[in-house]
Amino acid sequence: METKKVWFVTGASQGLGLALVKKLLAEGYNVAATSRNAASFKNEIPQSSNFLPLEVDITNAESVQRAIDQTVQVFGSLEIVVNNAGFGQLGALEELSHEEARKNFDANVFGVLNVIRSAAPYLRKQQHGHIINVSSIVGFYGEFGGWGVYNATKFAVAGLTEAFSAEMKPFGVKATIVYPGYFRTNFLQSGSLKTPENTVEGYTALRASEKAHIEDIAGSQPGSPEKAAIAIADLAQNENPPLHLFLGSDSFGLANAKVEILQKAIADNQAVSHSTDF
Template identity: 50%
Template structure:
């Protein structure tokens, strides 16, 4: 085993850009170690720009559980343990439910949902043996509110992350493992760039609102997002390992506002229709 000087060990997916790349910078600056994954190890090394002994770049295909398992094993072999896991990898898909093909929708789920599940299955045995650890699953405010025309499948993947993370939190607690959901709003990363936001191969001219919403995202919101990824990652690092870590961690004032709006909406819906809800009991 090498390099026992690092304080803590992080395992972060999707680390060649955005939040993931910022994790590399801040984790190393804190003196911790980080194993970072990407589909291209050359691109990852170039983006990270470091040869620190505390940095382990890994080429991983998250939809291949064997590839994920090998990456976890390499991390343990080099650093001896894993303390924090960040399921960060994912991409956006912008198209109406009707025009997106089955293959396009399923691939979004394969990466955004099943990729994280592959990591969880492979890392949990190690965390259980340690009786410690903290898993951060990166969802989105789009995992709480789905009212974005053209983003239904993407929202569905992020809703799925919310659902399985809530279950994981109670499943992992007896083993001393903490679990947190991170739900960012709009952050000034490359999420709205063409390599991170995919559009349908076959678009339908009938969906003018969907095209308009996409145009707003690409031409008005992109580059003007109010969230600072440097500050976002810094706040996650503050939460890491604290005794009473939150299950829900909203990042950004916009995310907080949208979450509060959803809470108000649900409250009003349940109050307005409780006479129907309660009419079905024996």
């Protein structure tokens, strides 16, 4: 592997982000890693010359810009960016307030945009680089009640990444959307998963689903974050990386199910689709 490549990873103090940073450092890469609290890295990653811990508020454009600039100043370049920071928001659409929904979009979508805006000028100028945006399988297959706002943020990440890929192609910069399924991280814990502040009576199935995710599914997810880290590290070595990458057998299965649903809907309604042309 090329040890000179510089990685910038957001949301890196836990879960998939932390597993990825550990993998990259073990392989000799230079890594800048962000967290809301840089001190959280101390117990997980020893100090070294190729590790730059950064305290960043991804919802604040100035904070993100400082972090990107500092990364380039310390390591001399920037090649690979992984947008992994974010959190989950549970709740039926009518239950969630504007503030709750906005906070989820601020972190999961506008945080990604802040990083892209700050990193793109460096990547475009050097005519190479790779931005990897971590979405979720629910950003492709969204038929999960109680996850609507979170789903929407992850669909948005996928949509903006597709456009970004087209925009940056002339400059030699690549983009990939990663759609993880259930991975055995702390995502389903209170710090990463929020429940609605006010609930509406009658959503019995949603309350049961919330309880199951927090009490039963947490800790028994099928995906290994360490294996996901290997997959993402390998992805960056691909000269022609995929725009879409589904991680986990559950994600792979749901992606195929969604494709089948779309193919059937398209075929069944072909006459209606064509009927609206002049």
